[in-house]
Amino acid sequence: DAMVIQNPRYQVTQFGKPVTLSCSQTLNHNVMYWYQQKSSQAPKLLFHYYDKDFNNEADTPDNFQSRRPNTSFCFLDIRSPGLGDAAMYLCATSRDWSGSHEQYFGPGTRLTVT
Amino acid sequence: AQSVAQPEDQVNVAEGNPLTVKCTYSVSGNPYLFWYVQYPNRGLQFLLKYITGDNLVKGSYGFEAEFNKSQTSFHLKKPSALVSDSALYFCAVRDSASGGSNYKLTFGKGTLLTVNP
Numbered sequence: 275d276a277m278v279i280q281n282p283r284y285q286v287t288q289f290g291k292p293v294t295l296s297c298s299q300t301l302n303h304n305v306m307y308w309y310q311q312k313s314s315q316a317p318k319l320l321f322h323y324y325d326k327d328f329n330n331e332a333d334t335p336d337n338f339q340s341r342r343p344n345t346s347f348c349f350l351d352i353r354s355p356g357l358g359d360a361a362m363y364l365c366a367t368s369r370d371w372s373g374s375h376e377q378y379f380g381p382g383t384r385l386t387v388t
Numbered sequence: 389a390q391s392v393a394q395p396e397d398q399v400n401v402a403e404g405n406p407l408t409v410k411c412t413y414s415v416s417g418n419p420y421l422f423w424y425v426q427y428p429n430r431g432l433q434f435l436l437k438y439i440t441g442d443n444l445v446k447g448s449y450g451f452e453a454e455f456n457k458s459q460t461s462f463h464l465k466k467p468s469a470l471v472s473d474s475a476l477y478f479c480a481v482r483d484s485a486s487g488g489s490n491y492k493l494t495f496g497k498g499t500l501l502t503v504n505p
Contacts, residue, residue: 278431314476316495317432364431371491373420373482374439379431 277301278380280365286386287355295350295383297365303378305371306348308340309364311382317364323348324371352385360387390415392481394496401469402504409464409477409499417485421462422493423453426476435477438462449473469503476500 278299287293297306305324309317321330323342337359339351352359362384366377391414401407413419420439424432436447443455453464464477479496 280431314426314498314500316478316497319492362429366432373484373491374437376422376434376437377432377493378434379424382429382431384429 278365278367278378280363280380280383282383283381284384284386286388287352288388289357290354293352293355293385295352295363295365295385297348297350297380298346299348299365299367299378300346301367301369301378302345303367303369304345305368306342307366307368307377308338308348308350309366311362311364320350322371355385355387357387360385390419390481390483390492390494392479392494392496394477394479394499396499397497398500398502400502400504403471404468407464407466407469407473407501407503409479409501411462411464411479411496412460413462413479413481414460415481415483415485417483419460419462420482420484421453421455422480422482423447423451423462423464424478424480424495426478426498428475432478435464471503471505474501474503 307322308320311317320334342348362382364382365380368375368377393412422437423435426432436445438445438455446452476498478498480493
């Protein structure tokens, strides 16, 4: 089945130690998104790629970076994680960014910062 | 700017009873409306959407939603709730008008549905 895959599902890192989360998709969708979700709150969009075009949200901290080396893969890099960065990180894809297309979400990576 | 409100943090229903999870929205153009469900420690799962056409939209797992333009609402419904429907439900909206941040999907804060046996 076509899907969005995130690895690892659970990640523990130390305060200030860089960490990378990965996402892959078999849907061949043009758009990939990274969301941060805390404590069953609404997901917060960090950034998205339309193909290789990167779009950063204005309030996304510089500590968060992303790479999309090809259509299938996208990475979230947290350069110096703080305790406040502990959250569920969700990757999502959509066929296009026009309004009618739903987003498909991966299972998420739960990040713990010690 | 677009926004969406889910006025109830929690909804409790008995198994077999009908359920309603409420959602209202605000957009400048026409709305594209979505419902997602999230089970514990999982990603969001798409349930249904309204783009245009029939106001009653049918989706996965027996869920449906009714678009009401005059009341700017898009309530999620199911005729007979199951214990397995217990989860966190998010309503989301995107404005059909292009430009600015309209590409973003704006989520409500979520409603925790508990179906009691």
